[in-house]
Amino acid sequence: MKLNQLERLLENLEGFSDPSPLLEQYRTPAPLAARLLFHAAMRGDIEGKRVCDLGCGSGILAIGAALLGAREVVALEIDPDVLGIARRNADRAGVEIPFLEADIKNPEIHTLAGACDTVVMNPPFGAQQIHADRPFIDAALTIAPVTYGIFNAGSRSFIRTYLAGRGEIDEVIGGLLPIRRTFAFHRDEIREIPVEIIIFRKKDAT
Secondary structure, eight states, rough: HHHHHHHHHHTSSSSOOOOOTTOOOOOOOOHHHHHHHHOOOTTSSSBBBBEEETTTSSHHHHOOOHHHTBSSSEEEESSSSHHHHHHHHHHHHHHHOEEEOOOOOOOOHHHHHHHOOEEOOOOOOOOSSTTTHHHHHHHHHHHHEEEEEEEETTHHHHHHHHHHTTTTEEEEEEEEEEEEESTTOOOOSSSEEEEEEEEEEEETTT
């Protein structure tokens, strides 16, 4: 599958119907999701692999991984209403994915997800709850040897420090996350947020 084909398929998926500002529920744009997934696939981290989508939201990353040939995909999300949207999207895309209700902060999250080869995620940036991305990084390190995550631009220094002794950044790719006016505190009709796709590996991962 080509990058533009994947992007078109992901564009057709349903977004959030009643997004939560506390959970920073913004739809991951199809071009950004497709770019992350296609890059992971080109590096051999999707096809034939067991992939976990942490905080899957409406399921765009999980579904894209399945479309790119992942052997199995498991998706975890804390919001049960959003899981309903993710399941409808998977049906629409013609893929089978177990969408599980789970709190990323659960110390047994690795047991629930099971051992995976790759984690993909678009965690909250911490705009509403400071350090909201940290539990996602912690969980990712327990689940898979390599993680592809979308973070606020300029996060690489923090993540490098936070990973110290546990993992290391492998690659950083710049991008943009367009956010449409969704909540009352938004001023602009659409605002493009600079982001970074950060790929990191566990320290002992080969």
